[in-house]
Amino acid sequence: QVQLVESGGGLVQPGGSLRLSCAASGSIFTIYRMGWYRQAPGKQRESVANITNGENTNYADSVKGRFTISRDNAKNTVYLQMNSLKPEDTAVYFCNVDLSTRRYWTVSRRDYWGQGTQVTVSS
Numbered sequence: 684q685v686q687l688v689e690s691g692g693g694l695v696q697p698g699g700s701l702r703l704s705c706a707a708s709g710s711i712f713t714i715y716r717m718g719w720y721r722q723a724p725g726k727q728r729e730s731v732a733n734i735t736n737g738e739n740t741n742y743a744d745s746v747k748g749r750f751t752i753s754r755d756n757a758k759n760t761v762y763l764q765m766n767s768l769k770p771e772d773t774a775v776y777f778c779n780v781d782l783s784t785r786r787y788w789t790v791s792r793r794d795y796w797g798q799g800t801q802v803t804v805s806s
């Protein structure tokens with residue numbers, strides 16, 4: 684079993700900052716790509732940022748220069764530092780982790796999702 688536990692969401696004023704964390708636990712064999720998605724009311728879920736196990740990063744155009752994704756492999760944790768937040772960043776943020784698990788001699792690989800954390804940017 685694999686669990687992703689997110690934290691760090693909340694209410695912040697425009698221009699403020701938040702840091703999201705997502706910790707993976709369980710029978711993890713290898714973690715590959717880690718990323719963050721968000722879904723605003725009435726909109727489709729969209730990719731915000733992702734980072735490979737080689738530390739290559741990719742960002743949505745709307746957050747470039749404001750958000751920074753990082754990972755701590757020793758803690759199986761991915762972070763999203765969000766600065767200069769805007770009202771349009773308001774959404775539920777989900778972490779997504781591409782990883783493999785091992786059971787006896789079988790290795791299985793798939794994506795896992797966190798439960799989501801609300802980020803609200805409002806004055």
